[in-house]
Amino acid sequence: MNNYSPKEIEGKWQIKWEQTQLYKAIDFDNKPKYYSLVMFPYPSGDLHMGHMRVYTISDVISRHRRMSGFNVLNPMGFDAFGLPAENAAIERKIHPKEWTKKNIDHMKNQQLKRMGTSYDWDREVVSCNPDYYKWTQWLFLQFHKNNIAYQKEAPVNWCPKCQTVLANEQVEDGMCWRHDDTPVERKMMRQWFLKITKYAEELLQDLNKLEGWPERVKIMQRNWIGKSTGAEITFSVDGNPDVKIPVFTTRPDTIFGVTYLVVAPEYPQIAKLIKEENKKNVEEYIKQASHLTEIERMAENKEKTGVPLGTFAINPFTNEKIPIWTSDYVVLDYGTGAVMGVPAHDERDFEFVKKFNLPIKQVISSDGLQRDLNNAYIDRGTMINSGEFNGLTNEEGKTKITEHAKRNGFGNFKITYRLRDWLISRQRYWGCPIPILYCNSCGIVSVKEEELPVLLPEKNVELTGTGGSPLLKATDWLTVKCPKCSGNAQRETDTMDTFICSSYYYLRYSDAKNDKEIFQKEKANYWLPVDQYVGGIEHAILHLLYSRFFTKALRDFELLKFDEPFVNLLSQGMVTMFSPKEGKIVKMSKSKGNVVGTSEFFDQYGADAARLFILFASPPEQEVEWSTQGAIGQYRFLERIWRLFFNLREKESLVLFNDFIKSNLQDPVLKELYRVANYTIKTVSEDISNKKYTFNTAIARMTELINTMYKFILDKTSYTELDKEVLSFCFTNLFKLLAPFAPHISEELWGQLGGKYSIHNQEWPKYSEDALFTDEIQLVIQMGGKKIDILTTRKGQSQEELEKIALNQEKVKIRLNGKELVKVVVVPDKIVNIVVK
RNA sequence: GCCCUUGUGGCGGAAUGGUAGACGCAACGGACUUAAAAUCCGUUGGUUUGAACAAGACCGUGCCAGUUCGAGUCUGGCCAAGGGCACCA
Numbered sequence: 001m002n003n004y005s006p007k008e009i010e011g012k013w014q015i016k017w018e019q020t021q022l023y024k025a026i027d028f029d030n031k032p033k034y035y036s037l038v039m040f041p042y043p044s045g046d047l048h049m050g051h052m053r054v055y056t057i058s059d060v061i062s063r064h065r066r067m068s069g070f071n072v073l074n075p076m077g078f079d080a081f082g083l084p085a086e087n088a089a090i091e092r093k094i095h096p097k098e099w100t101k102k103n104i105d106h107m108k109n110q111q112l113k114r115m116g117t118s119y120d121w122d123r124e125v126v127s128c129n130p131d132y133y134k135w136t137q138w139l140f141l142q143f144h145k146n147n148i149a150y151q152k153e154a155p156v157n158w159c160p161k162c163q164t165v166l167a168n169e170q171v172e173d174g175m176c177w178r179h180d181d182t183p184v185e186r187k188m189m190r191q192w193f194l195k196i197t198k199y200a201e202e203l204l205q206d207l208n209k210l211e212g213w214p215e216r217v218k219i220m221q222r223n224w225i226g227k228s229t230g231a232e233i234t235f236s237v238d239g240n241p242d243v244k245i246p247v248f249t250t251r252p253d254t255i256f257g258v259t260y261l262v263v264a265p266e267y268p269q270i271a272k273l274i275k276e277e278n279k280k281n282v283e284e285y286i287k288q289a290s291h292l293t294e295i296e297r298m299a300e301n302k303e304k305t306g307v308p309l310g311t312f313a314i315n316p317f318t319n320e321k322i323p324i325w326t327s328d329y330v331v332l333d334y335g336t337g338a339v340m341g342v343p344a345h346d347e348r349d350f351e352f353v354k355k356f357n358l359p360i361k362q363v364i365s366s367d368g369l370q371r372d373l374n375n376a377y378i379d380r381g382t383m384i385n386s387g388e389f390n391g392l393t394n395e396e397g398k399t400k401i402t403e404h405a406k407r408n409g410f411g412n413f414k415i416t417y418r419l420r421d422w423l424i425s426r427q428r429y430w431g432c433p434i435p436i437l438y439c440n441s442c443g444i445v446s447v448k449e450e451e452l453p454v455l456l457p458e459k460n461v462e463l464t465g466t467g468g469s470p471l472l473k474a475t476d477w478l479t480v481k482c483p484k485c486s487g488n489a490q491r492e493t494d495t496m497d498t499f500i501c502s503s504y505y506y507l508r509y510s511d512a513k514n515d516k517e518i519f520q521k522e523k524a525n526y527w528l529p530v531d532q533y534v535g536g537i538e539h540a541i542l543h544l545l546y547s548r549f550f551t552k553a554l555r556d557f558e559l560l561k562f563d564e565p566f567v568n569l570l571s572q573g574m575v576t577m578f579s580p581k582e583g584k585i586v587k588m589s590k591s592k593g594n595v596v597g598t599s600e601f602f603d604q605y606g607a608d609a610a611r612l613f614i615l616f617a618s619p620p621e622q623e624v625e626w627s628t629q630g631a632i633g634q635y636r637f638l639e640r641i642w643r644l645f646f647n648l649r650e651k652e653s654l655v656l657f658n659d660f661i662k663s664n665l666q667d668p669v670l671k672e673l674y675r676v677a678n679y680t681i682k683t684v685s686e687d688i689s690n691k692k693y694t695f696n697t698a699i700a701r702m703t704e705l706i707n708t709m710y711k712f713i714l715d716k717t718s719y720t721e722l723d724k725e726v727l728s729f730c731f732t733n734l735f736k737l738l739a740p741f742a743p744h745i746s747e748e749l750w751g752q753l754g755g756k757y758s759i760h761n762q763e764w765p766k767y768s769e770d771a772l773f774t775d776e777i778q779l780v781i782q783m784g785g786k787k788i789d790i791l792t793t794r795k796g797q798s799q800e801e802l803e804k805i806a807l808n809q810e811k812v813k814i815r816l817n818g819k820e821l822v823k824v825v826v827v828p829d830k831i832v833n834i835v836v837k
Numbered sequence: 838g839c840c841c842u843u844g845u846g847g848c849g850g851a852a853u854g855g856u857a858g859a860c861g862c863a864a865c866g867g868a869c870u871u872a873a874a875a876u877c878c879g880u881u882g883g884u885u886u887g888a889a890c891a892a893g894a895c896c897g898u899g900c901c902a903g904u905u906c907g908a909g910u911c912u913g914g915c916c917a918a919g920g921g922c923a924c925c926a
Contacts, residue, residue, distance in 0.1 A: 216841060216921080223840075223922055230926085249926060262926095302924085327924095334925045341926095347838095348924050418925055540921085616861070617849055623919095625849065630862050637861085643876085697851070700860035707860090714878080780856050785907035787856055825906045831855050835906050 004642040006606020006635075010744040014113055022758055023066075023118040025073035027523055034070035035527050036062040037506055037566075039535030039543070040077045040125075043103040044084055047111040048595040049610065049626050050575035050588030056611045057572055057620050058534040059117045060695060063740035064688045066118070067764040073527050074118055075509040077125035078104050081133075081498045083162060083178065086430040090463050096430040097458070100128055111598055116607045116743045118760070123512040127501035128430070134453035135508065135518040136501055137435040139550075141446050142557055144436075148195045149424075151444070155266055155332055156191055156423055157184040157294065164427040165191060167497060168420050169224075169542045174295030183293035188266065192434060192494065193421040196549045200225055200417040202563075203548055212568030212691060214621070220540045226418025231402040232336065233411035235261060238312040238321055243272050245313055245324070248335030248416050251345060252405070253397035256386040257363035259353065260341040261313045261324045262306065264332040265289040273324055275310025282307050282326060289328040297328050304329060304352045316410040317387070317401075327352065335416050343376065350376035361385060364394045422546070424497040429456070429463055429470035431495030439482035439489040448483050454491070469493040502543055503550040506530055506565060518559070525561045533566040540571065570693060573623040575614070585625060596626055608742035609635035615695040615741060634699075638745050640706055641738075644713075645731060645749055652719050656754045657728035660768045670726055673712045674771055677730045680705040681767035684737045699741065705734060728753075733765045781806045782833040783815055799826040806832035 017023065038058035041051070062074040078100075085096035092099075104126065112119070125132050143149035156165045159176035170177045171184050196203075204225045207218045230250035237243045245261060263270055265286045274282050285307045289297070296302070306327030313324050322341075329348060330339045343353040344362040350373075353360055362370050364381040368391075383389050383397045392400060405411025425434070433454045435447035447454055457477035461470055471493035472478070482489040504518075510527040511519035529551075535543075544566070551565040574587045579594040586592050601610055613631035618624040648654060665671040680701050687698035709730055716723075731753060739746040739759045750759035774795060779802065781789040789811045797805075803824045806812060812834060819836040826832050 219841060220921060226922090226925070228925075247926080251926080297924090304924085329924045329926090331925065339926045346926070348926075351924090416925080418922095537920085613861090619850085622843090622850090627849075627862070630849070633861055639876095696849095697860080700851075703860055710877085778856070782855085782907070785855090785905090790856060823906070825855095827855060831907085833855080833906050 002646070004639045004745070006608060006638075006744065007603055009748045010114070010116065010602070010606055010608070013744050013747050014116065017118075017758070017760075018113075018121075020758070022760060023072075023074060023120050024122065025075070025120045025527075026071055028526055029071035031069055031071040033527060034062075034065040034072045035530045035532075036065060036072060036074045037509075037530045037533045038076070039533070039539065040079050040502070040505060041107070042082055042084070043078045043080055043100055043107055045103040045106065046590075046597070047107055048588060048590075048597055049601070049614070050577075050595065052115060052598060052610060053575050053614050053620075053624065054534055054536065054572050055112065055115055055117055056614055057570065057693065057695070058532075059115070059611075059743075060615065060688065060740040061532055061534070061693065062118050063743060063760055064764065066760060067736070067739065067762060068689075069763070073123075073509065074120060075123040075125075075512070076108075076112065076117070076119040076121065077123075077505055077509070077512075078107075078127065079498065079502050079505070080104065080126050080128035081431045081495075081501055083428060083430065086428060086463055089430075095458070096463075097128070114598065114602055114607055116611065118743070123509050125505050125508050125512050127432075127498070127505065130453045130455055131515065132508065133432040133501070135504075136432045136496065137447070137452050137454060138449060138518060139504060140435060140496065140500070141449060141452075143194060143553070144446055146553075146557065148198065148553060149192060150195065151190060151192055153188060153190045154193075154423075155186050156189050158187045158189075159184055162428070165189065165423060165425060167423045167499070169422075169545070171294065174293065183295045185293050186290065186297075188290075191423055191425040192496075193423055194549075196422045196546075197417060197419055199549050199552050200227070200419050201415075202552060203419075203545065206548070206564055209564060210567075210569070213566075214569060214571050217537070217540045217544065217569065217571060221545055224419065224541045224545065228416045228418070230414055230416070231398075231405065231411055232414040233316065233340070233405050235313040235316065235340070236410075237273065237324070238314055240272065240311070243269055245269075245273075245338050246336045247338045247340045248414055249340055251342065251398070252401040252411070253383060253389075253394040254342040254345045254363055255315070255317050255340070255401055256383075256389070257342045257344045257361045258315050258320075258322060258340045259343060259359045259361055260322050261338065262327045262330045262341055262352075263309075263324065263338040264330040265326050265328055266332040267326065267337050270309070270326060273309045273311050278308060278310035282309055285326065292328065304348075304355050306352065306356065316405065316408070323358070325356075333420055334418065344373055345376055345378055347376045347378065422497075422549075424500060425494040426497055427469045427494055429461060429495065431498060432501060433471070433495055434492040436492040437480060437482060437489040438492070439485060439487055441487050442482055442484045442489075445482055445484055445489065451483075456495075469495075471495070499543060499546050503546045504554070506533075506547070507551075507554070507560070521559060524559070528560070529562050529564060530566045532568045532570065534570045534572060537571040537573075544569070568691065570620060572620045573618070575626055576623050577626045588626060596628065601628070601631065605632060605635040606638075606744070608745050609638055612637065612699060612742055616699040617696065619696050620693050637703055637706065638742060640710070641734070642745070642749070644706065644709060645752070648713065648727060649752075652724055652727075654724065654728050654731060654753060657725060657732045660771070661722075661725055661729060663722055663725075665722070665726075667722075669712060670723060673708055673730065674726050675774065676705055676708045677726070677733060678767040678771040681733055681737065681765050682772065685764065685767075688740065695741065698737075702734060702737060705730065735759060736762055736765045777829045779805070779829075780831045781809060781812060782831060783812070784835060785833060788812070788815065795829055797828070799828060802826050802828065802832055806834060 038054055062072050066072045080100050085100045088099045089096045157171050158165050161179045161182045174183055176182045176184055204227055228250050231252040232246050232248050234244050234246045306325045309324045311324050312321040341349045343349040343360045345364055363385045365384050366381045368382045381394055383392045383394055389397050402413050433456055435454045437445045439445050457474040460474050462473055463470055478491055480489050507519055507524050511523040547565050554560045576585050577588050577594040579586045579592040581593045588594055609631055612634035665674055683701045684698045687694045735746045735750045747759050776792050777795045779791050779793050780787055789809055803826050822835040822837050824834050
């Protein structure tokens with residue numbers, strides 16, 4: 001017998017799989033399609049066990065679906081634009097393109113393939129290749145044509161370390177998502193945006209359709225979109241009929257309690273609202289506010305600041321004159337950038353007037369009475385001090401007040417979303433160029449579609465990482481002729497956020513080599529939507545929201561016939577390990593010094609064992625702590641299979657057995673083995689196809705089968721024909737069940753058993769209902785819900801029979817002595833519970 | 838502050854409202870071996886009665902209540918850890 005040597009067999013089969021194109025997805029095949037997708041990686045260079053998890057989970061699903069008769073598309077590619085390449089280039093004087101290419105090559109050939117993944121590499125996409133980013137640019141032009149891409153001057157988030165602006169979604173707690181020690185700065189800049197807000201309502205509503213998504217991801221997206229229902233009410237300015245100040249409020253019922261108005265320091269009309277005497281003060285304040293980082297401005301315990309503008313607004317309901325202030329607690333890009341101050345019923349406003357001694361006017365009361373407020377009263381109540389609206393509940397008041405405002409032309413119902421338009425400009429080199437020109441006479445001009453791609457210049461580009469778009473210095477590239485007037489024009493020097501590239505790659509896989517169009521509509525509509533998407537929870541908002549937005553926009557461009565790109569989503573948990581640096585168990589990562597590389601482990605114990613461990617140690621959505629010891633445990637499991645198979649085969653003939661056992665199994669031990677084998681098929685099939693993908697229990701069941709087989713042969717010296725049949729049945733099916741989890745060893749043993757190449761094209765095994773039947777059951781006897789005895793008895797007895805058996809037990813009789821029998825609950829074949837007083 | 842998730846042996850984790858701890862790791866014991874490793878076979882929640890490696894008893898799924906014949910599982914309240922959002926009007 002040879003020893004289990006994963007290093008030999010794994011490499012051998014990987015080559016064979018590739019040569020025979022085992023995982024090729026066929027467009028428009030007869031079989032039903034199944035699109036299995038994993039979030040494509042950024043090619044950072046070296047994968048470790050932490051990265052392995054997502055690929056393994058997705059691979060098991062793909063392989064299982066293939067064996068279940070589906071035409072499976074399981075593609076892979078690389079999200080290859082991005083800052084790390086540029087930073088590496090600055091540090092090591094190597095072009096980002098070279099660095100990225102080298103990493104992709106390593107990840108693909110030394111790591112992903114060695115994990116035993118089943119990708120159709122013919123459909124590989126690499127987002128930094130011109131044949132891909134040509135379509136990124138083409139999409140931008142479609143967005144531009146349809147007024148979804150637009151430019152505006154706006155306060156934007158600037159990361160001084162990245163030297164670029166960031167989208168809202170890329171700011172976490174006021175810090176850059178790439179640098180959790182770097183506060184984001186606010187700048188006013190003219191930048192490109194995508195109008196994702198156009199789809200805010202649909203993005204929100206369609207979350208309800210996504211039954212195959214984890215609830216927590218949907219909740220996060222709902223919160224992010226942040227729908228608020230209320231009213232917009234317009235205030236006029238005393239003595240200045242040219243300026244109107246609309247405000248958005250969710251509490252129109254408190255309109256009579258407004259005692260001041262606040263506008264954001266960046267409010268465009270602010271200059272017209274400042275009284276001459278206040279000018280110096282206000283300008284000083286605006287200047288200060290602009291210097292604050294996001295984190296300083298939003299700090300939780302920050303005391304309210306602000307200055308009066310010296311002018312007054314008029315409350316359209318009361319005609320009262322109320323002072324106008326500016327304060328940085330009002331942000332420009334939400335609502336209208338102006339807020340009505342109702343200190344009596346809003347905590348922030350209350351805090352503001354306490355600091356600046358402005359009046360408080362109560363208009364909602366729990367009991368209809370007015371009293372001194374120590375805090376803002378934000379609960380429901382009855383309206384008071386509100387003229388004709390007095391006595392209404394505040395909920396009624398919301399509608400009545402808004403209707404009144406609408407009738408009189410100074411307000412209306414209004415819905416506002418927290419979601420902002422997506423800022424996509426980046427002042428960096430290693431990204432997709434924005435295909436726009438600035439002509440001296442025509443202004444903003446799109447590059448013609450037939451001119452695409454606008455290639456990234458490689459000459460005269462100096463990467464320093466300090467200030468300004470690197471493309472500004474690529475002088476040869478920068479100046480072009482305007483396609484409209486042939487005059488001089490300059491190229492846009494910003495590149496696109498890399499999240500644009502990843503917002504449509506899953507569509508491109510459906511027709512990855514097409515150089516005429518982004519994809520053939522028929523192909524995309526055949527393969528899409530994705531049946532099962534697997535990826536990290538860190539993209540709960542970012543990538544997943546952007547992709548949903550793209551899908552809806554492309555549907556409106558009549559390229560797609562579906563509304564949502566991903567039917568089912570699995571967010572796998574992190575892989576963790578003890579970090580000596582942190583002194584605790586944290587996510588496996590290079591910077592925390594707690595990585596376990598793949599190669600060393602694969603060399604010694606094989607990818608199959610690593611795959612099994614990472615799936616076995618906990619269910620996919622939970623965290624899993626890497627343990628090399630634990631993984632060796634799975635290696636032992638594979639060795640046990642291997643040894644058992646070859647040991648037995650040396651002594652006895654084992655054959656492929658693709659049928660059920662037809663003979664009557666008299667030997668109870670043999671019958672039990674056959675039952676366990678069928679039970680294993682049943683439970684593994686369930687675990688691998690339920691939406692939670694509980695692979696951990698599936699693997700436990702297979703381990704049990706092997707343990708049962710070992711026990712079966714323990715004292716056996718000779719085997720009957722029927723013994724051999726059952727053992728053959730066990731092996732045949734175990735190998736198939738194991739195939740998605742440990743693809744190499746199962747392919748090898750399948751061949752050794754006489755199976756035809758490849759096991760991965762075999763039909764998924766079925767089990768026999770009859771074989772699951774047992775004659776005997778374990779009957780549990782309880783008294784008052786507590787287990788007191790357990791006995792083996794015949795299956796299928798009536799309630800009366802079981803009750804009689806239970807009451808006749810010695811242990812029961814003893815306890816029944818002197819007590820009154822209240823009732824007996826019988827669950828057939830399971831339990832008898834005797835209730836006494 | 839608001840929202841979400843999770844609390845089960847030494848550890849990772851199993852349990853359609855019906856035998857808590859499957860399976861694995863670690864530990865311990867036995868067989869094999871000159872020996873060790875490997876392997877195969879066992880034991881392993883706690884407390885306790887007992888001469889016993891016989892046979893029992895009691896307690897036990899973060900805490901406190903509740904529903905139920907019966908709760909790790911359902912309901913309410915609390916505590917702890919993790920995550921998301923947060924001056925969004």
